[in-house]
Amino acid sequence: MPDPLFQTLFDDTEAVPWAPTGTVRDRARTRTRRTRAAALAAATVAVVMVLGGVALAGRGPQKHVQPGISPTAAPSATPSQPAPTTPAAPSTGASSTSASSQPAVEPTAIVDGLFLQLADVGTGYKWAATEDSGGGDWTVEYAFSALQCTGSGMSGLGDHRERTMVKGTGPNASGVTQFVARFRPGTAARYLDELRTKIPACKPSNGMAIKIADQRFAGQDALRVEVTYGEGYTPVALIVVRQGDLVSQISARAADHDQAAALARKAAARMCGGTPVC
């Protein structure tokens, strides 16, 4: 039985209308179909990128396709514990079994090659399960919301995905989660400028805090944002890095200046595969 003080809350939620179970199932099925369609589209683009890179190899470096970046299939490990923020990372499953003479195209999808790779973050990491989408519930925008501050709204946000690499299990597990988004032309730079305005304006209470700890250390622009979610919480470092119209956010717990800068530079280099600015 809940404490009597809380009984009133239960009373007030008793008559709330709920969607029928069939509607819940229908929404879930629709979502699953869309996810699969998006994964298929991403895989198609990735194959085109890889084949384009192969076809043009030997003609000098490619501007839009970074050599050495191949789509990485994510393992199918399923967490035994609730892991609601495990990212969606559809395996591209790129294959060269069907030769094609298609030229490299301007990539628009957020393919695996635009993300940090396992080799970028150190030994012992593996890709996290692919079955869920974290929906960005750890990013700077999430921090704004959790700290009850006004965020940027990310106007101009286009295609986006996130992936997670994990090391270890249980309480000792560590991970690097990365979000990569393509913004409408010209709006990515504005997004980082908005963060420079919104973050100092965010003044949460109860021991919560957010600040820009460092900036302009990678790519065309970068920020290291430190977020504290309350008294006694260890500050979390969020790295934001921009390359052209691509913006990446990386969550690397307690990353210091050097670690953040190194990770951001690698992320910026990976994003060069999806933007003509490099």
Place this chain on the structure above:
Amino acid sequence: MAEEDGFEEFYRGTRQRVMTFLYAMSGDRNEAQDAAQEAYVRAWQRWSTIRGYDDPEAWVRTVGYRLCVSRWRKARNALTAHRRHGTGAEAEPPSENTVALVRALRQLPAADREAIVMHHLLDLTVADVAAHTGVPANTIKTRLVRGRKTLAGLLGTDLTGDYTNA
């Protein structure tokens, strides 16, 4: 279909608890309901896995809370809320007591609020709260005592409970 086993019962049996938890944590009943509804959609997507967990409700609760505070979800909801809920029957407005309690809860740090709500609303033991949050039991007790004291000051009433042996 075999994978549907138990979902309807689970959905009907847990949704009010989940939503009330989210309401207490977020302070917004509409947001709480929408997040809870979305969390059950996600649960159904992978029900064949989640139903094997010791506590599937905890999974939905965690997902719901993350959704509840996600600004992105809020932005998306602004566009889809009407379509989702249509013109269905609206719930009665919350009572004065609820409004006061929710307002007081929002003044607690998130960690204290979580401990208070899990223990006093969901009726979880200190050990269970510790297990769910991954925080030592003594820290949970500290948060409960601190949160209870703050709530008492804000509401002029006290929560029952002795955490020393919980």
